[in-house]
Amino acid sequence: MTQEILVxxxxxxxxxxxxxxxxxxxxxxxxxxxxxxxxxxxxxxxxWGPALSGVSAAYVIAPYDPAAAAPFVDQARAAGVRHLxxxxxxxxxxxxxxxxxxxxxxxxxxxxxxxxxxxxxxxNFAQNFSEELWQPGIRAGRLALPVDDTPxxxxxxxxxxxxxxxxxxxxxxxxxxxxxxxxxxxxFDTAVRKISSxxxxxxxxxxxxxxxxxxSLLSQGVSEEEAAELNGMYDAMRKGLLAPxxxxxxxxxxxxxxxFDTYVAGALDAWR
Numbered sequence: 001m002t003q004e005i006l007v008x009x010x011x012x013x014x015x016x017x018x019x020x021x022x023x024x025x026x027x028x029x030x031x032x033x034x035x036x037x038x039x040x041x042x043x044x045x046x047x048w049g050p051a052l053s054g055v056s057a058a059y060v061i062a063p064y065d066p067a068a069a070a071p072f073v074d075q076a077r078a079a080g081v082r083h084l085x086x087x088x089x090x091x092x093x094x095x096x097x098x099x100x101x102x103x104x105x106x107x108x109x110x111x112x113x114x115x116x117x118x119x120x121x122x123x124n125f126a127q128n129f130s131e132e133l134w135q136p137g138i139r140a141g142r143l144a145l146p147v148d149d150t151p152x153x154x155x156x157x158x159x160x161x162x163x164x165x166x167x168x169x170x171x172x173x174x175x176x177x178x179x180x181x182x183x184x185x186x187x188f189d190t191a192v193r194k195i196s197s198x199x200x201x202x203x204x205x206x207x208x209x210x211x212x213x214x215x216s217l218l219s220q221g222v223s224e225e226e227a228a229e230l231n232g233m234y235d236a237m238r239k240g241l242l243a244p245x246x247x248x249x250x251x252x253x254x255x256x257x258x259x260f261d262t263y264v265a266g267a268l269d270a271w272r
Contacts (some may be wrong), residue, residue, distance in 0.1 A: 003056035004028040005168050006081075010036050013131055014087060017161035018059050018168075027169050030055055042068050048075050057083035057168050066105030073109040083174070084110050084117045085167050087160070090179060091241035092121060099232030116174040118167050123181045123242050126154040126263040129195060130270035137203075138195060138271050143188075144206040146213040146234045151185030153245045156258035163252050179246040183257040191260060198264050199271055210235070 005022055009015035010031035022029045032040035032051045040051045042063040052058070058081055063069055076084060088103045089095075097104045110117040128134050137143030160180055167173045186194075189205055196203040208216065210231050217227040236242060249257035 003054060004030040006030045006032060006051060006055040006058040008032055008040055008051075008059060009061040012061065013125060013127055014157050014160050014164070015059070015061065017157055018164045021161045021165035022168065025165055025169055027165070042072075045071065048072060049079070052076055052079040052081060055079070055081060057081060057085065059164055059168060060084055060086045060106065060110075062086065062088060062100075062103040062106035064102045066101040069102065069105035069109040070112075073113045073115065077113055077115045081115060083168065084113075084115050085164055086110050086117065086119050087164070088119050088121045090121050090123050090181070091236050094241050095232065095236050099229050099236075101229075118173045118175075119177040120160065120164060120167070121177060121179050122160050123153055123155045124237070125157050125160075126182065126258075126260060127157045127267070128154075129191065130267040135270060138192075141202060142204045142206060143192060144208050144213075144216065145188065146208045146210050146231065146238075147188045147205075148207065148238050149187050149189070150238050150240050150243060151187045151190075152237060152242055153181035153183070153185045154191070154260060154263075155180050155182045155249070156263050159249045159253070159258050163249060166252060178248045178252065180249055181245045181257070183245065183250070183259050185243055185245060186260055194260060194264050195271070198268060 005027055007015050007018050007029060010019050011033045019029050019031050030038055032038040034041045038051055039047050041047045042065060052075055058076060086106055088107055089100055092103055092107065107119060129138055134143055163178065163180060192203050192205040214227045214231060217230065
């Protein structure tokens, strides 16, 4: 009997698409999240063992708490998992460990383990504009962020899912780190203009200072720690750490990476 592939965060932005991509490939999937039939909660270690039991490989979203990373990898090794595919972030080597501490810890844990691993370092998702993070601002017609004219190659999460499914089911990817980007860079101004044009209504991009952004987040109930982490991400973006494009998506999938216009055309219902 073919063993299943565990997908953590199976109801999330990338996880649910990884599940679909694996199912399309014919692979057995064990979808796990806090609300799935197979329950997985980073803050409840008792859920880890049942989720890991008997699976051949796992798609892993880094925990927010860095202390959870190494114990999880140890449990995966003890359970006989033969491949860990970790979703991480671009530019992590140049970002202080206090920012995205969970990603730093997860990368360190998988690299230190003797479980075969692959790391997918992704740019900001194009779907951040239409799901959760920036969607409310787009809907309201005013997106306020601490950004400048530094461009970014936003990556489509469908491409991430297709790469993850390929890596989880194929050989030759152990010990590899792939940098996943869109095919071209665009500024936030250009991205918002493209969305505005497609929607037929104005969406304003308001550029905040880091201090203004921090105050905005705190007023929404975000913790100081989370606000500092988010400001750290935008700082990395303004420094251009996430700006270079790569051909990893097209090379791995044998097709072009999804461009921003194609993403926008498919996301209109999310803003209406």
